[in-house]
Amino acid sequence: MDRNSPIVIGLDVGTQSVKLVAYDPQARQVAATLGEALELASGDDGTREQRAEWWIDAIRACFSRLDPALRQRTSAIGVSGQQHGFVPLDRAGNVLAPAKLWCDTSTAAECDLIMDAVGGAQGAIATAGNPIMVGYTASKLPWTREHRSQAYAQLATILLPHDYVNFWLTGERWMERGDASGTGWLDVRTRQWSDAMIAATDPDRDLRPCLPPLVEADAMFPIATAIADELGLPRGVRVSAGGGDNMMAAIGTGNVSPGVLSMSLGTSGTLFAYAGQAMVDDEGRWAAFCDSTGGWLPLICxxxxxxxxxxxxxxxxxxxxxxxxxxxxxxxxxxxxxxxxxxxxxxxxxxxxxxxxxxxxxxxxxxxxxxxxxxxxxxxxxxxxxxxxxxxxxxxxxxxxxxxxxxxxxxxxxxxxxxxxxxVDVPEQAEGAAFGAALQALWASERASDAGADLPALAAAHVRLDPRLSxxxxxxxxxxxxxxxxxxxxxxxxxxxxxx
Structure with a gap:
């Protein structure tokens, strides 16, 4: 292993822990894997929440245990995050309330209210490709309006968990289409925000200014100087668009072309496959998501x-x-x-x-x-x-x-x-989401100098299966x-x- 070759880092902000994978693409070896446990606040009404600062503290802890020499070799970071979580920010970028998570079922009634405004579940599917399922981000807005009215009144930006980590790393606010399709507001057929679904979420307030701009899967942003210094990273590090944990796990398992079926067994269980076009089911039997490569990701959760x-x-x-x-x-x-x-x-x-x-x-x-x-x-x-x-x-x-x-x-x-x-095959790198985030950062870095850099080819070169675990x-x-x-x-x- 060349001790001077650049490495890429993947961060996965999950429900139970934050994981960091440092990957050396030249040696095709994982240089380090670190993790930090997270708390989960639960309630009998189905509430499942975390504080955004818990994620940041866990990321800091992971970097503090990463060899300083590896930190100095870092060229790019990709961030994976649990989907559907709602992180409300005010105009100054302050977090207004705990983040309601994907597994929070306290907003089930709000799902129905939103869908009723567009003709029920079938209307939601016809409008944007997906029903509003329990846990989706959209349902958390009317709940917050009702139960945390002060936070809702000050709301300036809606972020997902991985978006918030990107915001902390760079000072920039954005979303990419894979994670955005899990909000319930993205029309997965056009890959743009659905005005109808946004209006159905709150007919009395235009929430569109609260949604950050959508960026392409290969977008990159410079790390904030103060954060680079705090984490012991070079100031030239760039942060890729990142994505939801399922989208990143798809990359990390090589699921970036048709015919591969990935299964993730964690707090939740998911099945997903790559598609080159929107895979909308009229009965809503699966989530018709976009992926974080420019394609689509039909998904069972x-x-x-x-x-x-x-x-x-x-x-x-x-x-x-x-x-x-x-x-x-x-x-x-x-x-x-x-x-x-x-x-x-x-x-x-x-x-x-x-x-x-x-x-x-x-x-x-x-x-x-x-x-x-x-x-x-x-x-x-x-x-x-x-x-x-x-x-x-x-x-x-x-x-x-x-x-x-x-x-x-x-x-x-x-x-x-x-x-x-x-x-059943198991990739050598078991932390699929964190590894996928690292590979997305590698791909985006290559695309910056070569617009033809091919993600399926990159995945084929770096995602290796472990025959001992088949x-x-x-x-x-x-x-x-x-x-x-x-x-x-x-x-x-x-x-x-x-x-x-």
């Missing part, structure tokens, strides 16, 4: 993935690090236990007021191991339910690329392969899961009326 397994681990007083070991004596189907793991409400299926349910309990099968497996299986079944919509629409895939915390687990990997009946479906397990999955769908249909 479940709000409960490791949320469910961690809840069981806390209940049974063991560490999730022991999860694979605990499950060694269990079999597909969890001894008959079936969990609908909707601890945070749910987006896929669309049950924002849903709650977790456990079925099939007997005196012998209710063990910590079976309970943990049932939580894991329920999370994967929710993703399979979304995947079925992709298949119904004619999409076909030959393998799944797995990223996120769940990709570290051999049991998660094998379970996904068996439930979906597809081989998993292939086992016919017997696939059959067992298929039976249990049908039970999942039956129980799902049975409980829908309870949370409609």
């Amino acid at each position: 479940t709000m409960n993935c490791t949320v469910a397994t961690e809840a069981v681990a806390r209940l049974c007083d063991f560490s999730t690090k022991r999860g694979d070991e605990l499950l060694a004596g269990t079999r597909p189907g969890a001894g008959g236990l079936l969990m609908l793991p909707f601890f945070n409400g749910e987006r896929t299926p669309n049950l924002p007021d849903g709650r977790g349910s456990l079925f099939g309990m007997t005196a012998t099968n209710l063990t910590p191991a079976n309970l943990y497996r049932a939580a894991m299986e329920g999370a994967v079944y929710s993703l399979k339910n979304g995947y079925d919509a992709f298949v119904d629409a004619g999409m076909r895939f030959e393998a799944i690329r797995l990223t996120g915390g769940g990709s570290h687990s051999a049991v998660w990997r094998q379970m996904v392969a068996d439930v979906f009946g597809l081989p 998993a292939h479906p086992h016919a017997e397990a696939t059959a067992a899961y298929a039976t249990q999955y049908q039970r999942f769908l039956s129980h799902l249909d049975a409980i829908r009326p309870l949370y409609a």
Whole structure:
């Protein structure tokens, strides 16, 4: 490794932590990976919030632990952030209130109010390509108007989490179209703000001046001198447009051309694929997002993935690090236990007021191991339910690329392969979103001097799969899961009326 070659840094501001990946593109090696845990403020009404300064403090902590020599070699930074969060700023750039997050379901009623103004969910899809799902940024504005009226009155700029980090780094306010399409205000067909959806959010106030300008995926901005000095970085560092964590994970898993299916197993679970045109579903079965490369990213999101397994681990007083070991004596189907793991409400299926349910309990099968497996299986079944919509629409895939915390687990990997009946591959760099942000920064840097710099070629060169972590479906397990999955769908249909 050339100790003088430039490096690029990817930051991922997630729900549970901030991660930093320092990547040496010349050596094609990750030079450092660092992380800092984050707090989450929760309420029984579905509130899920964080303070923006927590993200900045965590970023500072990561940089403080990064080798000063690596900091001095940094040429560019890319930022990934949890989608849909609402960071309200006043005219001076001060944060007015805690950031309501993607997993905040307290604004479910506001989703309906906005959609009613444009003819319901079908009207929203016809207008901008997406219904306003629980957690989307648009629903947080009328909630803030009602519950934090002073902050709403002073509101001058609407930012998403990754936009706010970019603002802190550069002093500039902007959005790129991938993350912007998760607000509910972007018409994904035209890739421009929808005046109708903005007006539906607040008919008495024009919110358009609060939205920052949209920039292209390869845009770059200079880091603020004071921030460069504070972090020990060269003053010539540039910051790329960045994007939502799913958009960055797509880049980090090489999902920048058709035919690749990526799955991220973290607090939430997501499935996404690249498309060269807008993929709008008339029934709203998936999110018709733009991506952060200039294309589109049809995406399935479940709000409960490791949320469910961690809840069981806390209940049974063991560490999730022991999860694979605990499950060694269990079999597909969890001894008959079936969990609908909707601890945070749910987006896929669309049950924002849903709650977790456990079925099939007997005196012998209710063990910590079976309970943990049932939580894991329920999370994967929710993703399979979304995947079925992709298949119904004619999409076909030959393998799944797995990223996120769940990709570290051999049991998660094998379970996904068996439930979906597809081989599972894992990129060498497990922190897909942070790595993708670094690769976007690298691509944008190359585009600055060569307009023809090709992102698919760059991804093919830098995203490498780890054959030791691959998993292939086992016919017997696939059959067992298929039976249990049908039970999942039956129980799902049975409980829908309870949370409609």
